[in-house]
Amino acid sequence: MLTADQILNSLNHIIDPDLKKDIVSLGFVKNIQIHEGCVSFDIELTTPACPIKEEFRLKAEEAVKKLSGVKRVQIQMTAMKNQRNENPMLDISVLNDVGAVIAVSSCKGGVGKSTLSAHLALELASRGYKVGLIDADIYGPSLPTLFNLRSVGTNASTIQVKTNAQNQLIPIEQNGLKLMSFGFLLGENPAIMRGPIVTRYIQQILLNTVWGQLDYLFIDMPPGTGDVHLTITQTIRLSGAIIVTTPHTLSLIDVARGILMFEKVKVPILGVIENMSYFQAESSEKKHFLFGSQGGKALKDRFGVDILAEIPVLPQLSLPLSQRIANTYIMDAVDQSMRALGKRNREQLVIPNIYSDEKNITLKWPDGRHEIVSNFDLRLNSQDALSVNEITGERILKPEDIRKNITPKKITPLGNYALGIEWNDGHSSGIYTYELISKLAKQNSSVH
Structure with a gap:
């Protein structure tokens, strides 16, 4: 009986010339269906207009047709979807x-x-x-x-x-x-x-x-x-x-x-x-x-x-x-x-999903890592002109200036690299890079 493993083995010689790996190990081959000798599957491209997608399709069709018991091959060329933040607090563009x-x-x-x-x-x-x-x-x-x-x-x-x-x-x-x-x-x-x-x-x-x-x-x-x-x-x-x-x-x-x-x-x-x-x-x-x-x-x-x-x-x-x-x-x-x-x-530039509550802001990364920073610490480390003297670098904002129940009212992703946060104390001009949040999270974990 024809199996999915046989299909994959027949395709593992097709190499992506840019990524230098075969399309099976790259995870491009998806949704394999086998029914009475009819084989269908998707090849998920890295972008819809991939200039070598027809080459992939022809090579894949030719390889699978050679397998015993295959009567017909149907291949659908798809493309990766962009990563999206799933936190409902974030603005949806x-x-x-x-x-x-x-x-x-x-x-x-x-x-x-x-x-x-x-x-x-x-x-x-x-x-x-x-x-x-x-x-x-x-x-x-x-x-x-x-x-x-x-x-x-x-x-x-x-x-x-x-x-x-x-x-x-x-x-x-x-x-x-x-x-x-x-x-x-x-x-x-x-x-x-x-x-x-x-x-x-x-x-x-x-x-x-x-x-x-x-x-x-x-x-x-x-x-x-x-x-x-x-x-x-x-x-x-x-x-x-x-x-x-x-x-x-x-x-x-x-x-x-x-x-x-x-x-x-x-x-x-x-x-x-x-x-x-x-x-x-x-x-x-x-x-x-x-x-x-x-x-x-x-x-x-x-x-x-x-x-x-x-x-x-x-x-x-x-x-x-x-x-x-x-x-x-x-x-x-x-x-x-x-x-x-x-x-x-x-x-893929790795971008986290963002979650927040009354105490912390959490970055959840695709590899499973969670980096947690307290709202207080992040607010204290605001880098804008109201918080840091732009000429001397001296910190203007002091711990005693921050309210105890500081929480974000609104979180907005800024491109690929940072968050804009509107706090419940009225402050909204700070930009908090993922690099800064990760650094603070590591400092906190080493202290605790």
Whole structure:
């Protein structure tokens, strides 16, 4: 009689080229069903757009068909689900139906980041995946120009953002791609506003847009490493970041700052796309390195980040994106980005579930560990300007300043790395990293 073990043994020679292990030991093969010679099972991918999923399917089908007694093989390709916090005290984001959220960043303006963000998103959408793209640059939004869309009242193509009954923004759809940009709301008027207002608008676009079910949501980040970047990394959990640069020294310096920022807030770097890497005339095989060479390699050597693609100067990439432009460089960049994302998903940045009561806050980690910190100790170790002198480092907040029954009123996860806590004494400006909470928990356990 045909058994599940036989099925698994027939599949253990299929190796994931990125993870360097077979799909059986990786746990990809699930839900094996055998009925009168008909075999069905799932292969759970690390990301829906895995570029080698068809290769997996064909190899698996061929291997199982060779087994004695097998009449038919049915394979369903699925994908890992994102880890979610299960504590009901935590805010539930409207992004819960979104698979992966990928930031595309450059830190230096003018390197083609927005253009590449749009091409990457559009390429994935053309493959049948559900994709969204947010333009997070409030001061210089690009999507209206890239897709030839303008707000009502201008002399270009008219577009108007609608809202639903809950006053949530409904994204614009173009060629199967969902789009949202402050430029759709502002039109040609300049955005003249201070930082706190900008961050409020960013949060509104992120959390007040009805994205529905998406496989991927790309965020076209503004240049720099300022308030907007921190707001995004603290508001939502990013699956990873793609860094866009040119080989020019100035671009590389700013990119290095961006990489350090993402590492600090625990956002995985998927890799670097080197844009305008070189120029090559149609009639020649010679590459002209207009902005220098080896720039991406320098980043790889310094930070260990992978080079996802080296894209030459291509006039066709500057055309309006009324429809997808089939381009092998863009297709390869998407493939490599998805492979990097799949690898990161498998390694998965470990994030705890959070629980609290009138005495303690507990981090429950996937490996079964529980790290417990008293509300009093955590409140005492607040690191904000009201608790610590930012110039001298002297602690302002004293134990006697904290009420005995201190408890959290509201706990909000901040990206991949921290919690924001609103306490019942009115304090709400502190950010408590998982690293800090773990450190305090270890100190307490060693004392007791």
